[in-house]
Amino acid sequence: MALVSQHPVSQARVVELDALRGLAALAVVAFHYTTHYGNEVGHLGDMPVSFDFGNYGVELFFLISGFVIFMTLERTRTAMDFVVSRFSRLFPAYWTAILLSSVVVYTIGMPSQRLPWSDVAFDFTMIQEILGAEHLDGSYWTLQVELFFYVQMLVWFMLGQLKRIHWIILAWLLIAVGFGEADKHGMHVSYTIGELLIVRYIPFFAIGILFYRLRTQPQNRKGDIALIGLCLVAIGLAYKPVLLLVGVVCTAIFALFQLGWLRLLRWSPFAFLGAISYSLYLLHQAIGFSVIWQLERHGVAPGLAALAAAVMVTVLATGLTWWVERPAMQAIRRWWKRQHAPVPT
Incomplete structure (x- = not known):
């Protein structure tokens, strides 16, 4: 069976891809509330379940971003259109999440939080890690990675080079393998350059881009499939072994998506989870850890404390999505459209 779907990209993006993002966010939440909290803080009792694998939902995020950002740039007229689109999508919800998280952390949170x-002020930039500040919410490190990916893709767009994306991906893979080999052999590599080029994650973004091309340019599928294979080889060479397995699993999930075998994800609960996924990701760790810590100190079992935290952040994420994220995004985009509407002649 050909690895090319006949469904419109927009339909799949709105439903299946958003649902996958929601499931990835939920996996990360489960990992943080069970395994990560246990390792970093220590549950006051036995946690009945553990979700070690949930940590790798982040790599699935990166595949989805590769797919969606390449799709967005193919439909973008100007660089500023893309900047406004990404700013309106990311920053209003992010800034609000920092304020909400700060309120919780500085009232009921652990002293270590x-x-x-x-540092909190630097967090508003979304690139606080490279500026030397700590994250108020430990999950925010991925946002810097995403932001640097957007900037790099915007540069290629402005240079008119996206039509040569195959060569760009090959260069990415060579750089990733070079940095990985240098790290394995104890050679000094520039932290700043590595972060700016997101060498630790770029093959995952590349796989997402290639799946978008498979979906929209089936005539080039042999080359794109070969490059996906090279991305997996690069992951195997550059990173720790478990990430090759993660890459294979993420690639398999996207292959099922391409073949139209994930239509179950159009079910309304999955669609809802996808809709709130960004806000859920932004709010879950700092607030969730504060809630778990307080509940366990007051005698609540770890499993119930984690479940209560999950319910609380889901409610907050729903409010953030519908009262801040979407209204702000729509308002900013409407304003930008009015400012650049054609002048009547």
Whole structure:
């Protein structure tokens, strides 16, 4: 069976891809509330379940971003259109999440969660890690990775080079393998350059881009499939072994998506989870850890404390999505459209 779907890209993007993002966010939440909290803080009792694998939902995020950002740029007229689109999507919800998380952390949170206010101020940039500040919410590190990917793709768009994406991906893979080999052999590599080029994650974004091309340019599928294979080889060479397995699983999930075998994800609960996934990701760790810590100190069993935290952040994420994220995004985009509407002659 050909690895090319006949369904419109927009339909699949709105439903299946958003649902996959929601499931990936839920996996990360489960990992943080069970395994990660246990390792970093320590549950006051036995946690009945563990979700070690949920940590790798992040790599699925990166595949989805590769697919969606390449699709977005193919439909973008100008660089500023893309900047406004991404800003309106990311920052209003992010800034609000920092404020909400700060309120919770500095009232009921653990002392170790309470960063210097200068670090919290840097968090508003979304690139606080490279600026030397800590994350108020430990999950925010992925947002810097995403942002640097957007910037790099925007540069290629402005240079008119996206039509040569195959060569760009080959260069990415060579750089990733080079950095990985240098790290394995104890050679010094520039932290700043590695972060700016997102060398630790770029093959995952590349796989997402290639699946978008498989969906929209089936005449080139042999080359794209070969490049997906090279991405997996690069992951195997550059990173720890478990990430090759993660890459294979993520690729298999996207293959099922391409073949139209994930239509179950159009079910309304999955669609809802996809709709709130960004806000859920933004809110879950700092607030969730504060809630779990307080509940366990008051005698609530770890499993119930984690479940209560999950319910609470889901409610908050729903409110953030419908009262901030979507209205702000729509308002900013409407404003930008009015500012650049054609002048009547």
